[in-house]
Amino acid sequence: MADTENTYEVAVIGAGPAGLAAASEAAAGGAHTVLIDAAGQFGGQYWRHADEQSSSEDPAVWHHGWKTYTGLASAVDDAISAGKLQYLPASHVIAAEAGSPFSLSIAPVPESQPEHQGLTQIRAHTVVLCPGAYDRQLPVPGWTLPGVMAAGGIQAFIKTQGISPGQRVVLGGTGPFLLSAAASVLQAGAEVAAICESSDLTGWVPRGVSAALVPSKGKEGAEYIALLARHRVPYFRRRAVVAIHGDQRATAVSTARLNRDGKALPGTERIIEDVDLVGLGWGFVPQSELVVQLGAQMFRDADGSLVAEVDKDQQSSVPGLYLAGEITGVAGATAAVAEGRIAGRQVAGLRGGGRPPRSSADIKDRVLRRNHRLFAQAMHRAHPLPQQWPEWLTDETVICRCEEVPWQKTKEAIDSLSAEEPRGLKGATRIGMGWCQGRMCGQAADCLASSDSADVAQAVARRGPAIPVSLRALAGESGRESS
Amino acid sequence: MQSSPSDVLIIGSGAVGAAVAFFCAKAGLSVRVVDKGRPGGGTSSRCEGNLLVSDKEHGPELDLANYSLGLWRGELAEFAHLWEFENKGGIIVASQESSMASLQRALQVQRQHGIEVEEIDVPGLKELEPNVTDQAVGAAFYPDDCQVMPMLLTAHLLRMAREAGAELLFDTEVTGMVRTGDQIQGVRTSQGTYYAQTVINAAGPWGAEVAELAGVNVPVGPRRGYVLVTEPLPPMVFRKVYAAEYIDNVGSSEEGLQASPVVEGTQAGSILIGSSRERVGFDHTLNPEALQMIARNAIALFPFLQETRILRHYFGFRPYSPDHVPVIGPDPRVPGLWHACGHEGAGIGLSVGTGKLIAQALTGEQTDIELGPFSPARFDTAAVPEGQEVP
Numbered sequence A: 001m002a003d004t005e006n007t008y009e010v011a012v013i014g015a016g017p018a019g020l021a022a023a024s025e026a027a028a029g030g031a032h033t034v035l036i037d038a039a040g041q042f043g044g045q046y047w048r049h050a051d052e053q054s055s056s057e058d059p060a061v062w063h064h065g066w067k068t069y070t071g072l073a074s075a076v077d078d079a080i081s082a083g084k085l086q087y088l089p090a091s092h093v094i095a096a097e098a099g100s101p102f103s104l105s106i107a108p109v110p111e112s113q114p115e116h117q118g119l120t121q122i123r124a125h126t127v128v129l130c131p132g133a134y135d136r137q138l139p140v141p142g143w144t145l146p147g148v149m150a151a152g153g154i155q156a157f158i159k160t161q162g163i164s165p166g167q168r169v170v171l172g173g174t175g176p177f178l179l180s181a182a183a184s185v186l187q188a189g190a191e192v193a194a195i196c197e198s199s200d201l202t203g204w205v206p207r208g209v210s211a212a213l214v215p216s217k218g219k220e221g222a223e224y225i226a227l228l229a230r231h232r233v234p235y236f237r238r239r240a241v242v243a244i245h246g247d248q249r250a251t252a253v254s255t256a257r258l259n260r261d262g263k264a265l266p267g268t269e270r271i272i273e274d275v276d277l278v279g280l281g282w283g284f285v286p287q288s289e290l291v292v293q294l295g296a297q298m299f300r301d302a303d304g305s306l307v308a309e310v311d312k313d314q315q316s317s318v319p320g321l322y323l324a325g326e327i328t329g330v331a332g333a334t335a336a337v338a339e340g341r342i343a344g345r346q347v348a349g350l351r352g353g354g355r356p357p358r359s360s361a362d363i364k365d366r367v368l369r370r371n372h373r374l375f376a377q378a379m380h381r382a383h384p385l386p387q388q389w390p391e392w393l394t395d396e397t398v399i400c401r402c403e404e405v406p407w408q409k410t411k412e413a414i415d416s417l418s419a420e421e422p423r424g425l426k427g428a429t430r431i432g433m434g435w436c437q438g439r440m441c442g443q444a445a446d447c448l449a450s451s452d453s454a455d456v457a458q459a460v461a462r463r464g465p466a467i468p469v470s471l472r473a474l475a476g477e478s479g480r481e482s483s
Numbered sequence B: 001m002q003s004s005p006s007d008v009l010i011i012g013s014g015a016v017g018a019a020v021a022f023f024c025a026k027a028g029l030s031v032r033v034v035d036k037g038r039p040g041g042g043t044s045s046r047c048e049g050n051l052l053v054s055d056k057e058h059g060p061e062l063d064l065a066n067y068s069l070g071l072w073r074g075e076l077a078e079f080a081h082l083w084e085f086e087n088k089g090g091i092i093v094a095s096q097e098s099s100m101a102s103l104q105r106a107l108q109v110q111r112q113h114g115i116e117v118e119e120i121d122v123p124g125l126k127e128l129e130p131n132v133t134d135q136a137v138g139a140a141f142y143p144d145d146c147q148v149m150p151m152l153l154t155a156h157l158l159r160m161a162r163e164a165g166a167e168l169l170f171d172t173e174v175t176g177m178v179r180t181g182d183q184i185q186g187v188r189t190s191q192g193t194y195y196a197q198t199v200i201n202a203a204g205p206w207g208a209e210v211a212e213l214a215g216v217n218v219p220v221g222p223r224r225g226y227v228l229v230t231e232p233l234p235p236m237v238f239r240k241v242y243a244a245e246y247i248d249n250v251g252s253s254e255e256g257l258q259a260s261p262v263v264e265g266t267q268a269g270s271i272l273i274g275s276s277r278e279r280v281g282f283d284h285t286l287n288p289e290a291l292q293m294i295a296r297n298a299i300a301l302f303p304f305l306q307e308t309r310i311l312r313h314y315f316g317f318r319p320y321s322p323d324h325v326p327v328i329g330p331d332p333r334v335p336g337l338w339h340a341c342g343h344e345g346a347g348i349g350l351s352v353g354t355g356k357l358i359a360q361a362l363t364g365e366q367t368d369i370e371l372g373p374f375s376p377a378r379f380d381t382a383a384v385p386e387g388q389e390v391p
């Protein structure tokens, strides 16, 4: 088929750090590029900010690396004005098919485009997929009460609204992101009553080397620690929020010290009262639907996430499919930008046939990528999920919020219905069958129905469409050419 | 260590294999089930759970459907809550005079064969399904159409079989038959050899592959179907509602894509919209056209659905048998091998009847209905190499 207006040399999916970097490099390299993103404006998760049209506030105050963002955003804006790049905001890629060209089905994000119905088809010779990640959750008694949010959700709220969704906040979970979320809460003028880090952080020590490779992370960390000290925020290691209390909404939490396996140690329980917001964060889950649909080779990363394999140029096992950012392993925004740039240059450079020459900028990005990846691996090993977290549950604790499946029923299914892997568990209990399609309870199901295999995780991630889409949209455009 | 031979070895732990295991174990036979994947991980966890009499043409399939219905409501009634059995009733809606005419013809034949069905007019239809299309010109109501939750069904049948002594082996693929002369003695698997008096092929859409291991032709293969799952809604659809064209599709052998809506609410609030039919082998790539066709048909039947969102779509491979009759019973070409496969789009509903009849036949009882019409003898004989082990 000849190139029509709906066929591009490069399609970049996602306008977060990775996608913006990829799109700006691809367009700079002369490739006819389309940038597709579900959000209404650039930024992704990390640089999520208030509506540019209606807010006068300077988003820089809430963000690390805002200068990198403005640099990338203006490069992309320039490419748009120069007619080299087309930007499709508020557009969700709900299905992707590999081939030459690739074919993408795009649904309007309904909230923002009520008048535009039906699916659009786009074709592209190469695809750079940068779909990012979302918060990883573990159930705990009381986690379904209003006033309990994902730690990332709290930060996203603050980044877009400029205020904290609660005034006295307890944060629990694992990973440096808890510090980042706490910093946002403090900056928004609210109190952090405690941070409970389930790991004892000894894992970092022998791998201090990796941390030294990434001075920017060290600096960011030092800033957080200074901020927490200034606000006298109690920070506990090897302690977890093991229950959340309240009638209508969360008002208190129980925390407990954990043993090496993550079991709550008897006699160590403490109650923190007068809390109006609890933030839980257990790391991030890469958004894998499209990668699974496209059939790229995947594996389990050090943090247990299902991520995709890429070669040194960010190409996946599917020829022409490049991946950048969290989908190749959760490693933070700097790594995402470096990967996005590498992928963007590569796909633009390959257009003439042959290998694109290595620029010094490219070599710098490759070093950056390597260091941040090593750092991330060390981080994941230092922040494992507490193995025995199911011990915190009571029979009534809801495992799957959408389908309201309690722990009692889940245990029965595992014990008597041979439902010891996630798909079986889903069938026997409905865990993961509701609104969120397992995006919220998936980690729990994955741990409970123990299985280390990437195949199993992939089978569970095989869900289409990538987001809910109206029947009207599905009924509209055909995904295949009829002629 | 060699495991002891069993009376029966069942290949496949889908709804059909599970039901065969349950009834055989209950009848006192020693049972072993082997599956290459996880319990019920094949088609039986990628389908819907309609137990329909309304879509059956008269003949052996209808007899088996009626027989199974008796079991669901009788012998198995005590377990109904375990698999969320619900006697919902089904409605076939005709939206054109021409399809109304074919519906009326079908009704007459169905009545003669004892299917309970009432013709209903448009006001009657609106009373049962207030949200159905205004285009409807008439409908038929089938009080006997029921549903179960297939994954719970399979899981509980397997559990009860195990509690009655059956041994269940998963991640164990059958790779060959063990035979002496013509007689099948057991199976070779990825986890070793298992001997049995009788080997039962309950491999669903892989039925032909397993039969081939014994050197016989049982032409059962995959016919793919998609289902759409909507966001949870307050009750909007009260029965199983489908369009008159559906009946024609079920009975057809068309290779190309067909879709007709079967719309039903679930206890969880989601609406399930099935389903397409296409013979494309075990193809796992997405066919957007199938989704589009299902969506269009569903909107035509229930216009409110156009603003409803789909959370998920999935597909499964129906075990398709060319004459639409399942293959059940001993294979006269290979002593020791029995089949229980090829139930196409009705294997959930027909599973229990199949299981019970096989248990009766294996224990030398008179079967409640004749197995003759289901016999694999109807397929042309493929030469079985004599005295030779088939790999």
Ligand SMILES: Cc1cc2nc3c(=O)[nH]c(=O)nc-3n(C[C@H](O)[C@H](O)[C@H](O)COP(=O)(O)OP(=O)(O)OC[C@H]3O[C@@H](n4cnc5c(N)ncnc54)[C@H](O)[C@@H]3O)c2cc1C
Residues within 6 Å of the ligand: A013, A014, A015, A016, A017, A018, A019, A036, A037, A038, A039, A043, A044, A045, A046, A047, A091, A092, A093, A094, A130, A131, A132, A133, A134, A135, A151, A152, A153, A155, A156, A177, A180, A284, A287, A290, A324, A325, A326, A327, A331, A332, A333, A334, A336, A466
């Ligand atoms: C809430 C939160 C807070 C974080 N805080 C920090 C921090 O403090 N420090 C740090 O180093 N890292 C942090 N991270 C990690 C950081 O966000 C990531 O490293 C970085 O955003 C990864 O960039 P990305 O481009 O891969 O993904 P993202 O920034 O997530 O961007 C992905 C974009 O793709 C879009 N998208 C996804 N799927 C589709 C689709 N099918 N169709 C169309 N568009 C699609 C999304 O809408 C989004 O705009 C945080 C992550 C989260 C979730």
Ligand SMILES: Cc1cc2nc3c(=O)[nH]c(=O)nc-3n(C[C@H](O)[C@H](O)[C@H](O)COP(=O)(O)OP(=O)(O)OC[C@H]3O[C@@H](n4cnc5c(N)ncnc54)[C@H](O)[C@@H]3O)c2cc1C
Residues within 6 Å of the ligand: B011, B012, B013, B014, B015, B016, B017, B018, B034, B035, B036, B037, B038, B039, B040, B041, B042, B043, B044, B045, B046, B047, B048, B049, B050, B051, B172, B173, B174, B175, B202, B203, B204, B205, B206, B210, B223, B224, B225, B226, B227, B274, B275, B276, B315, B316, B317, B318, B319, B340, B341, B342, B343, B344, B345, B346, B347, B348, B349, B350
């Ligand atoms: C979209 C769709 C909708 C449907 N809706 C309905 C409905 O509403 N009502 C209804 O009654 N039916 C319905 N069906 C049909 C129904 O799902 C099937 O008829 C039924 O599941 C078949 O069950 P089975 O046990 O024969 O096969 P399966 O469930 O596929 O089980 C076969 C098993 O055999 C195993 N196996 C295969 N080869 C080997 C080997 N070599 N070694 C070991 N194990 C092996 C497989 O792993 C598998 O677990 C639908 C099907 C589809 C696709």
